[in-house]
Amino acid sequence: MSVTQGQGRPFRGALVGCGFFARNHLNAWRQIPGVEIVALCDTNADRLRGAAEITPGARLYASAAAMLRAETLDFVDVATTVASHRPLVEQIANAGLHCICQKPFANSIEDARAMVEACASAGVRLMVHENFRWQAPIRAVRDVIAGGEIGRPFWGRVSFRSAFDVFTGQPYLATDERFIVQDLGIHIIDIARCLFGEVADLSATTQRINPRIRGEDVATLLLRHEAGTTSVVDCSYSTALPEELFPQTLVEVDGTDGTLRLGADYRLTVHRRGGETRELRCDPPMHGWSQRPWHNIQDSVVNIQHHWIECLRSGAEPETSGRDNLKTLELVDAAYSAARSCATLRLCA
Ligand code: NAD
Numbered sequence: 578m579s580v581t582q583g584q585g586r587p588f589r590g591a592l593v594g595c596g597f598f599a600r601n602h603l604n605a606w607r608q609i610p611g612v613e614i615v616a617l618c619d620t621n622a623d624r625l626r627g628a629a630e631i632t633p634g635a636r637l638y639a640s641a642a643a644m645l646r647a648e649t650l651d652f653v654d655v656a657t658t659v660a661s662h663r664p665l666v667e668q669i670a671n672a673g674l675h676c677i678c679q680k681p682f683a684n685s686i687e688d689a690r691a692m693v694e695a696c697a698s699a700g701v702r703l704m705v706h707e708n709f710r711w712q713a714p715i716r717a718v719r720d721v722i723a724g725g726e727i728g729r730p731f732w733g734r735v736s737f738r739s740a741f742d743v744f745t746g747q748p749y750l751a752t753d754e755r756f757i758v759q760d761l762g763i764h765i766i767d768i769a770r771c772l773f774g775e776v777a778d779l780s781a782t783t784q785r786i787n788p789r790i791r792g793e794d795v796a797t798l799l800l801r802h803e804a805g806t807t808s809v810v811d812c813s814y815s816t817a818l819p820e821e822l823f824p825q826t827l828v829e830v831d832g833t834d835g836t837l838r839l840g841a842d843y844r845l846t847v848h849r850r851g852g853e854t855r856e857l858r859c860d861p862p863m864h865g866w867s868q869r870p871w872h873n874i875q876d877s878v879v880n881i882q883h884h885w886i887e888c889l890r891s892g893a894e895p896e897t898s899g900r901d902n903l904k905t906l907e908l909v910d911a912a913y914s915a916a917r918s919c920a921t922l923r924l925c926a
């Protein structure tokens with residue numbers, strides 16, 4: 578695609594997978610200038626009809642192949658669950674179209690590499706819809722670190738602890754073999770990469786506390802970053818707190834010149850060693866379609882999709898390109914391996 582395409586007319590997109598989360602993609606597309614969703618696809622007719630209510634006028638398809646044959650598109654946004662990602666992304670790349678793919682990008686690193694390769698060979702852009710790093714409070718934390726106010730970060734914690742019922746809206750989360758690291762930890766690991774850089778090594782433990790689900794619902798990771806920072810990534814869906822914070826990610830960073838704390842309710846405290854302390858409110862904006870408590874995630878969907886359109890216009894590589902996301906996915910796999918084969922030093926007799 579030439580970089581000027583889409584400037585004279587809106588970019589034409591289609592969405593495949595009109596389920597639980599897709600309505601956020603569709604609502605976000607509606608408010609981003611320069612893009613039009615012209616076609617929707619789902620194998621489930623009810624879901625397709627539901628999505629059509631958000632995007633009236635879009636043409637409807639039960640098959641991605643039929644849609645790709647019939648439509649003239651610039652990009653396709655894949656919001657299906659992980660099992661269908663590789664065949665869909667490969668079809669889209671073979672059709673010469675740019676592609677967004679929801680997280681988790683793939684069930685295996687081999688599948689993920691094949692998708693990156695398919696898009697590279699076809700000369701199309703690929704972005705993984707890894708939206709948590711696009712949340713307003715996470716961007717604020719990243720900006721404070723980048724501004725140098727707290728010096729070099731030497732320790733961090735990125736934490737997501739909740740007892741929110743995610744299983745009613747997303748029943749597959751209760752039945753998949755892998756749960757919290759693959760579904761939610763993947764975001765929290767990606768935030769740790771975004772804030773502290775690439776990871777040299779990690780150790781991990783996982784637990785299943787909720788007996789009604791198949792996979793693990795608690796995970797604790799210790800990461801050593803290449804730049805020297807040590808970080809803790811901890812996630813739980815079995816943590817009943819007096820105040821339910823879903824879906825807030827809390828962040829602590831200790832730097833050589835100060836500290837920052839992203840606490841409950843999007844309050845960010847930045848303290849300079851021996852000096853001032855300032856408080857920032859990082860409340861994510863509400864959009865006309867936002868619903869608490871999801872509004873933080875919903876706003877991040879607007880931000881990442883806006884970024885995608887800017888990248889299509891400028892020709893820049895998306896921040897969470899397929900290639901970039903391989904690194905997050907490798908850490909997910911490494912966490913499961915480390916948790917399985919935990920090499921521990923026994924200190925008691
Ligand atoms: P879902 O099961 O509710 O919806 C998926 C839809 O895709 C279904 O309607 C299904 O019929 C359709 N589908 C599956 N294969 C298809 C195919 N080959 N062709 C056409 N349609 C097909 O799932 P969901 O909860 O909406 O999750 C979708 C993805 O979004 C998952 O990968 C999930 O991890 C991710 N997700 C991300 C966030 C986030 O904040 N980033 C939040 C929730 C879910």
Ligand code: 89V
Pocket residue numbers: 743747760761764824
């Ligand atoms: O963001 C997600 O991927 C969701 C949830 C926040 C519920 O874990 O599945």
